[in-house]
Amino acid sequence: MRLHAARLYRTVAAGTFRRYSTYRAATIAGVFTNTVFGFIMAYTYLALWNVRPHLGGYTASDALTYVFIGQSLFAVVAVFGGGATDDMIGRIRSGDISVDLYRPVDLQTWWLATDLGRAAFQFLARGIPPTVVGALAFHLSLPSDPLVWLAFLLSAFLGLLVSFSVRYLVALSGFWLIDTSGTQAAAGILGMFFSGQLLPLNIFPGALKQIAMLLPWAGMQQLPIDVLLRTTASLGGLGGVLALQVTWAAVLLALGRLVTATAVRKVVFQGG
Amino acid sequence: MAFIELEGVEKTFTVRRKRGRFTRTKDEVRAVEGLTFGVERGEMVGYIGPNGAGKSTTVKMLTGILTPSAGRLRVAGVDPQKERVRLAQRIGVVFGQRTTLWWDLPLRDSFTLVRRIYRIPQDRFEENLGRCVDQLELGPLLDTPVRQLSLGQRMRGDITAALLHDPEVLYLDEPTIGLDILSKATVRRFLAEVNARGTTVLLTTHDLQDIEQLCRRVMVIDHGRVVYDGGLEGLQGSDGAERTLVVDLAGPSPAIDVDGARVVRREGDGERQWLAFPAGRSAAPLVAAVAERYPLVDLSVREPDIEDVIARLYRGVPAQAT
Ligand SMILES: Nc1ncnc2c1ncn2[C@@H]1O[C@H](COP(=O)(O)OP(=O)(O)O)[C@@H](O)[C@H]1O
Numbered sequence: 347m348r349l350h351a352a353r354l355y356r357t358v359a360a361g362t363f364r365r366y367s368t369y370r371a372a373t374i375a376g377v378f379t380n381t382v383f384g385f386i387m388a389y390t391y392l393a394l395w396n397v398r399p400h401l402g403g404y405t406a407s408d409a410l411t412y413v414f415i416g417q418s419l420f421a422v423v424a425v426f427g428g429g430a431t432d433d434m435i436g437r438i439r440s441g442d443i444s445v446d447l448y449r450p451v452d453l454q455t456w457w458l459a460t461d462l463g464r465a466a467f468q469f470l471a472r473g474i475p476p477t478v479v480g481a482l483a484f485h486l487s488l489p490s491d492p493l494v495w496l497a498f499l500l501s502a503f504l505g506l507l508v509s510f511s512v513r514y515l516v517a518l519s520g521f522w523l524i525d526t527s528g529t530q531a532a533a534g535i536l537g538m539f540f541s542g543q544l545l546p547l548n549i550f551p552g553a554l555k556q557i558a559m560l561l562p563w564a565g566m567q568q569l570p571i572d573v574l575l576r577t578t579a580s581l582g583g584l585g586g587v588l589a590l591q592v593t594w595a596a597v598l599l600a601l602g603r604l605v606t607a608t609a610v611r612k613v614v615f616q617g618g
Numbered sequence: 619m620a621f622i623e624l625e626g627v628e629k630t631f632t633v634r635r636k637r638g639r640f641t642r643t644k645d646e647v648r649a650v651e652g653l654t655f656g657v658e659r660g661e662m663v664g665y666i667g668p669n670g671a672g673k674s675t676t677v678k679m680l681t682g683i684l685t686p687s688a689g690r691l692r693v694a695g696v697d698p699q700k701e702r703v704r705l706a707q708r709i710g711v712v713f714g715q716r717t718t719l720w721w722d723l724p725l726r727d728s729f730t731l732v733r734r735i736y737r738i739p740q741d742r743f744e745e746n747l748g749r750c751v752d753q754l755e756l757g758p759l760l761d762t763p764v765r766q767l768s769l770g771q772r773m774r775g776d777i778t779a780a781l782l783h784d785p786e787v788l789y790l791d792e793p794t795i796g797l798d799i800l801s802k803a804t805v806r807r808f809l810a811e812v813n814a815r816g817t818t819v820l821l822t823t824h825d826l827q828d829i830e831q832l833c834r835r836v837m838v839i840d841h842g843r844v845v846y847d848g849g850l851e852g853l854q855g856s857d858g859a860e861r862t863l864v865v866d867l868a869g870p871s872p873a874i875d876v877d878g879a880r881v882v883r884r885e886g887d888g889e890r891q892w893l894a895f896p897a898g899r900s901a902a903p904l905v906a907a908v909a910e911r912y913p914l915v916d917l918s919v920r921e922p923d924i925e926d927v928i929a930r931l932y933r934g935v936p937a938q939a940t
Pocket residue numbers: 616617618631632633647648649650667668669670671672673674675676
C-alpha cells in the first residue's frame with residue numbers, strides 16, 4: 347500500500363518537475379528578474395545599513411546575504427502564489443476538480459507532490475543563480491560549514507511545506523467563493539510582509555517583531571535565512587526554529603485535510 | 619440483479635441567485651427525477667438527450683462523485699458514493715469536455731501516471747497500452763505534448779487512459795463532441811471492440827450516429843426523465859425519425875411528387891424544397907427519382923437530430939398526466 351502510494355506521488359512530482367522544465371522562457375525571465383531585483387534591493391539595504399549599522403543585529407554583509415538568499419527562495423517557496431496551487435485554483439473554478447475526484451488518489455497529497463516537483467525544479471533553475479551572482483558581486487556572509495547549509499535546506503524545505511499549506515487553504519476557498527482573487531491578494535500581501543520579503547522581520551519594533559517571528563510566514567523566508575546566518579539565538583537556536591516550522595506545517599496540513607474533507611462533501615452532495 | 623441499477627434516482631441542485639443588491643434567492647434545479655433502469659453486464663447502452671437533460675449528472679452519480687438526492691443506485695452491487703475509491707479500480711470514465719491528461723507533457727507520461735494511480739502490473743499495462751495505441755492510432759503521438767494534440771487525438775488519449783486498468787464498465791460522457799469525422803469513426807470502431815471484449819459501456823451523447831453505429835439499446839432522457847428505453851428501431855420506425863433531403867432546382871417548381879418522401883417545406887416558389895423520408899432508408903433512390911423528373915441543381919441530406927427524435931417520441935406516446 348505505502349510503497350505504491352509513494353511511487354504514485356513520486357511520479358506526480360517527477361512529472362511536474364519535467365513540466366516546469368519545459369517553460370524555458372518563463373524560467374529565464376524569472377532568473378533575470380530575481381537577480382536584478384536582488385541588486386536593486388542590495389543597494390537599498392546598503393544605504394540603510396550605512397545609516398544604521400547593525401540594524402536588526404545584521405552586519406551589512408548579513409543584510410546583503412539576506413537579500414540574495416531571499417531572491418533565491420522567492421520562486422521556490424512561492425510565498426506570493428505562483429506555485430502548483432495556482433493550477434488547482436483553475437481546476438476548482440472550471441469544475442474539473444470535481445471530476446478529478448473519481449480517481450483513487452488523495453487530493454491534498456496529490457497537490458503537495460505537484461508543488462514539491464515544481465519547487466525541486468525551481469530550486470535548481472531559479473534558486474541557485476541569484477545567490478551565485480550575488481556572491482560574485484558582493485561579499486556575502488555565507489557559511490563554510492556544510493552542516494549549516496544542510497540545516498538551511500531543511501529549514502527552507504519546512505518553509506516550503508508551510509507555504510504550500512497556506513496556498514492550499516487559499517485554493518480550497520474556491521469551493522465556497524466564486525472568485526478567489528481577493529483571498530489570493532490578501533494572502534499575498536500578508537505573505538510579503540510577514541515572511542520578511544520586504545524587510546527582515548528582526549528590524550521591526552519590539553512586539554511586532556516578536557509576534558511576526560512566531561507566525562507561519564516567518565518560516566518561509568526569515569527563519570531559513572537566520573539558520574544560514576546563525577542568528578537564531580532569540581528563537582531558541584536551530585532546534586527552536588525547526589520545531590516552530592514543523593508545528594506550523596503539521597497544524598496547517600491537518601487543517602487543510604479537514605477543509606478538504608468538507609469541500610469534497612460539499613461537491614459530492616451539492617455538485618460544486 | 620443488474621450490473622448497474624437505478625431505482626427512483628433523483629438529483630436536485632440548489633442554485634443561489636443574486637436578485638438585486640442584497641437579496642439572494644434559492645432556486646431548485648431538478649437535474650434528474652425518478653430515474654429507474656438497469657444495465658446488464660456486457661451491454662452497450664446509448665444514453666442520449668438534448669443539452670441539460672441530465673446525462674452528465676447521471677454519469678457523475680454512477681462514478682460516485684455526486685450523491686443522489688433520493689433513490690437507490692448500485693454499480694456491481696456497491697453504492698458508488700460510499701465506496702468511491704474502491705469502485706474506482708473497476709470503472710473507467712471519460713468526460714468529453716474535460717481532460718485528465720498532463721497538459722504540457724508527452725502523452726506517454728500521462729499513461730505512466732495512470733499506471734501508478736491504478737497500480738497496474740507492468741505486463742498488463744504494456745499489453746493494454748499496446749492494444750489501445752494500435753487501434754486508436756496513437757503510436758506517432760506518444761511523445762507529443764498533450765497541448766499540441768487536436769481534440770480528436772486528445773480524446774483518443776483520454777479514452778486510452780480510462781481503459782488501461784481493465785475496468786469492468788466504461789462511462790463515456792460525450793466522447794465524440796466536437797470531433798472530426800475521421801476521429802469519430804476511429805473512436806466508434808474502438809468502442810465496439812472494447813464492448814466486444816466484455817466491457818459494459820454506457821455511452822452518453824447527443825449525436826444520434828454514435829448510437830446508430832454502436833448501440834442496440836438506447837435510452838432517451840429529457841428533462842431528467844427516461845422518455846424512451848428500447849431498441850434503435852423503435853426510434854426510427856414508421857413513427858420514428860426522418861431524414862431530410864434539401865434540393866435546389868433550376869427554377870420555380872410545384873411541390874415535388876416522388877414515392878417514399880413528402881415535401882415538408884418550400885421556399886422561393888419551389889426553387890428550394892425540403893423532403894422528409896424515413897431515417898432507415900437510403901437517400902440514393904430518392905435522389906435518382908428527383909433528378910430524373912426535376913431540374914436538380916444541388917442537394918444535401920440532413921440527419922435527424924436529437925430534438926427531432928424527442929419531439930416525435932412525445933407525439934407518439936399518450937400525454938402523461940402531471
Ligand atoms: N452543479 C450544478 N449546480 C446546479 N445545477 C446543475 C449542476 N450540474 C448540472 N446542473 C443542471 O442540471 C441540469 C442537467 O445537467 P447535465 O446533467 O449537465 O445535463 P446534460 O449532461 O444532459 O447536458 C441542467 O439544467 C444543469 O444546468
